[in-house]
Structure formats: C-alpha cells, structure tokens
Amino acid sequence: xxxxGRAVLVSAVGxxxxxxxxxxxxxxxxxxxxxxxxxxxxxxxxxxxxxxxRPITPERVELGRALFFETRVSTDGRQSCAACHNPFFYGGDxxxxxxxxxxxxxxxxxxxVFNTALQFAQHYGGNRVDVEEQAVxxxxxxxxxxxxxxxxxxxxxRALPYREMFEKAFPGxxxxxxxxxxxxxxxxxxxxxxxxxxxxxxLQGDTSAIGEQAxxxxxxxxxxxxxxxHSGALVGGGMFQKFxxxxxxxxxxxxxxxxxxxxxxxxxxHDTQDEADAYMFKVQQLRNVxxxxxxxxxxxxxxxxxxxxxxxxxxxxxDLSDGEVRDIVAFLETLTGExxxxxxxxxxxxxAPYRK
Numbered sequence: 001x002x003x004x005g006r007a008v009l010v011s012a013v014g015x016x017x018x019x020x021x022x023x024x025x026x027x028x029x030x031x032x033x034x035x036x037x038x039x040x041x042x043x044x045x046x047x048x049x050x051x052x053x054r055p056i057t058p059e060r061v062e063l064g065r066a067l068f069f070e071t072r073v074s075t076d077g078r079q080s081c082a083a084c085h086n087p088f089f090y091g092g093d094x095x096x097x098x099x100x101x102x103x104x105x106x107x108x109x110x111x112x113v114f115n116t117a118l119q120f121a122q123h124y125g126g127n128r129v130d131v132e133e134q135a136v137x138x139x140x141x142x143x144x145x146x147x148x149x150x151x152x153x154x155x156x157x158r159a160l161p162y163r164e165m166f167e168k169a170f171p172g173x174x175x176x177x178x179x180x181x182x183x184x185x186x187x188x189x190x191x192x193x194x195x196x197x198x199x200x201x202x203l204q205g206d207t208s209a210i211g212e213q214a215x216x217x218x219x220x221x222x223x224x225x226x227x228x229x230h231s232g233a234l235v236g237g238g239m240f241q242k243f244x245x246x247x248x249x250x251x252x253x254x255x256x257x258x259x260x261x262x263x264x265x266x267x268x269x270h271d272t273q274d275e276a277d278a279y280m281f282k283v284q285q286l287r288n289v290x291x292x293x294x295x296x297x298x299x300x301x302x303x304x305x306x307x308x309x310x311x312x313x314x315x316x317x318x319d320l321s322d323g324e325v326r327d328i329v330a331f332l333e334t335l336t337g338e339x340x341x342x343x344x345x346x347x348x349x350x351x352a353p354y355r356k
Contacts, residue, residue: 031215032207034215034218034219035202035205037222038202038203038218038222039203041222041231042199042227042235043203043232043233044196044200044233045115045195045196045287045337046118046194048191048192048194049117049190049192050188050191054184054187054188054191056188056191056192057169057188060169060184060189061185061192062169063162063166063168063169063185064184064185064186064188064190066162066165066347066349067081067182067185067189068080068081068189069081069082069346069349070349072156072160072352072353072354073139073145073153073156073157073160074101074144074145074146074147075102075145075146075147075356076102076146077356078101079101079144079146082346084098084110085110085112085113087339087344087346090112090114090288090292090339091112091114091292092110092112092113092292093110094292094293094294095110095294095299096109096294096299096300097109097298097299098110101141101142101143101145101146102146104143105260106143106260107258107260107261107265108124108297108298109294109295109299111285111292112292113190113193114193114287114288114337114339114340115193115194115237115285115287116131116193116285117130117190117191118234118237118285119234119237119282119285120237120238120239120282121282122134123282124267124268124281125267125268125269125271125272125280125281125282126240126282127271130187131186131191132187133183134183135182135183135187135190136150136179136180139153139182140153153179153182154177154178157182159352159355160350160352161350161351162177163176166181170184193340194340195288195338195339195340197287197288197336197337198210198334198336199334199335202334209334210331210334211330213326213327214327214331214333214334215331216327216330216331217326217327217328217330217331217332218331220327220328220331221328221331224312224316224318224320225315226311229241229283230283230286234285234286234287235286235335236283236284236285236286237284237285238283239283240268240280240281241280241283242279243267243279243281243297244279245314245315245317246317247313247314249279250264252310252313252314253296253298253300253301253310254300255296256298256300265297265298266278267279268281268282281297287335288335288336289332290304290329290332290333290335291336295307304329305325305329308328308329308332309325312324
C-alpha cells in the first residue's frame with residue numbers, strides 16, 4: 001500500500017511538474033509571439049535622423065543648438081525655437097495653444113521637438129517638407145519670428161557674432177550667414193534630438209524592459225487597431241488621417257473655434273483649400289506622449305487616459321474599458337525617453353544686444 005501510495009504521489013508530482021513546464025513553455029511562446037508582432041509593426045529609434053541630403057556634422061549641430069535658443073533674430077526679441085520647444089517640458093511648452101510673436105496666441109498646440117525630424121512631414125497639416133524648411137519659413141511667419149522677408153531676417157542674423165561658427169559649419173562659402181544655412185544648422189541639431197526608451201530595448205529583444213501591464217497594453221494597442229496609424233519607429237508620424245472618423249472630433253474633445261482659423265480647425269484643408277483634406281491631420285508620433293500634455297492639435301484634452309478614450313471612440317468606434325485604457329497608458333509610458341543632454345542644458349549665446 002505504501003509503495004502504491006508513493007507511486008501515486010510521484011505520478012502526481014510528475015504530472016504537476018510537466019503541467020508547470022508546459023505552462024511555462026506556453027507563456028514563453030506567448031511572450032515571443034507578442035514580441036514578434038511588435039517587431040513587425042514598430043521599429044527601434046535610430047541613433048539620429050541624418051540623411052545624405054541632410055548631413056550631420058559636429059559644427060552644424062553646435063551652431064544649430066545655439067540658433068535654436070537664439071531670440072534676437074525675431075522682431076520682438078523674444079521668439080526662438082526654444083520659446084515653444086523648451087527643456088522644461090520635454091521639448092514642448094505644456095500650453096493648450098502656444099504664445100507667439102508679440103504675445104499672440106497660436107491656433108494649435110506645440111508638439112515635442114524630440115524625434116520630430118523622423119516624421120514624414122512637419123506641422124499638423126504637413127505643410128513643411130522637413131525640419132530645415134520649417135526652421136527657414138518660421139523666420140517670416142507673423143506668429144513666429146515676424147520678419148517681413150528673409151532679407152530682414154538675414155540682417156538681424158548678421159548683426160550677431162555668429163560668423164565664425166557659420167564659417168566652420170559651412171566652409172568655403174563666400175557668405176555662409178544666410179537663411180538656408182540657418183535652416184540646415186537648426187535641422188542638423190534637431191536631427192540628433194533622439195530619445196530612446198524602454199520600448200526600444202524591448203523591440204531589440206529584451207522582454208524584461210517593459211512590465212506586464214505595458215505588455216497587455218501593447219497587445220491591446222495592436223489588437224483594437226491603434227497601430228493601423230501609429231506604427232514605425234515613432235509610433236506615428238508617417239501619414240495623414242481624418243480626425244473624427246465616427247463623429248465630429250469636437251463632440252468628444254470640446255474643441256472651440258479659433259479666430260485665426262476663422263472657425264473650426266479643419267487640419268490640412270487650411271493649407272490646400274481642398275475639401276478632401278478637411279479634418280485631415282498628420283498622425284502624431286507617440287514618443288514621449290505620456291510627458292507632453294495637453295493633447296491633440298488644440299490641446300483640448302488634459303489627461304492621457306482621456307485622450308486614449310477619445311481616440312478609441314472617434315477613430316475606432318470603440319468604448320474602451322477602464323482596464324484597457326490603463327493598460328494602453330502603461331504601454332505609452334514605455335515610449336518616454338531621457339531628455340537629450342545637449343538640450344537639457346541651455347547654451348550660453350554670443351554677447352550682443354537685441355536690435356529692433
């Protein structure tokens with residue numbers, strides 16, 4: 001009897017061990033399957049966003065960093081790239097709508113400058129090809145630097161002691177201090193403002209880099225359709241999409257009309273005047289989204305969880321559960337990287353007074 005009892009016990013223990021091993025294998029298989037799906041949809045951030053057409057050199061980055069924080073090229077002596085994209089708020093400014101030249105309110109929320117050079121176009125309506133064009137055209141924007149033309153902007157720029165830095169960054173040019181090189185230098189600086197995050201380590205195969213709730217959120221993010229638009233290295237930033245597929249967006253966001261836009265923000269339509277582009281916006285990257293509130297083109301939603309609910313409703317026609325929202329937010333938090341060191345510390349600029 002004792003021998004039989006021992007046999008039964010050994011058999012039960014063996015079965016339990018086999019079951020536990022099988023469960024462990026199944027869990028590992030599920031872990032690897034989730035990773036494989038994620039790797040097929042998303043990509044790790046590259047080290048920088050340099051291209052053969054837009055090369056990065058130390059001299060251009062150094063100059064571009066100084067120009068990014070330079071205010072004296074603006075007509076009010078207060079505007080710079082950093083006036084809206086500042087180190088305190090992860091490359092944004094935490095305002096629903098930013099404040100521009102002369103204290104005028106911009107009609108749209110300012111997104112983070114981090115990783116932005118990897119997007120397929122700049123601005124919500126995609127009316128700038130790249131960060132270089134954006135930097136140049138900001139010089140004559142009435143809401144940004146406010147110069148009446150590029151000649152006025154170059155006059156202001158040449159009055160500042162940057163010539164030696166321009167000559168090093170653009171050697172061999174007869175007159176390197178010009179608006180084109182302004183754009184190339186600032187662009188080179190923005191192209192190194194990358195923020196690798198825990199999710200990048202996960203995509204590279206380290207499944208311990210993100211927690212279990214974040215993995216559930218990642219799974220939900222892919223399953224419900226978020227990744228249909230938010231994919232790639234930036235988890236977005238690669239296409240246009242209508243905001244408000246299932247209903248007018250303002251019914252969920254509480255967005256108001258804006259005088260600069262003469263009514264509702266119709267997205268890309270304001271640039272193209274094509275009704276087919278009405279309410280089409282660039283899909284925003286989700287890198288650092290957990291630390292760059294408020295949300296949407298007009299900063300109309302303050303909390304990330306609420307923004308997730310709005311997107312589920314307006315874009316997917318789904319009422320996400322509280323648990324799904326919490327899990328998705330946990331996943332989005334894994335997209336937060338460190339503020340780049342050459343952005344966190346503000347440079348000391350060349351000494352010169354502002355001239356009207």
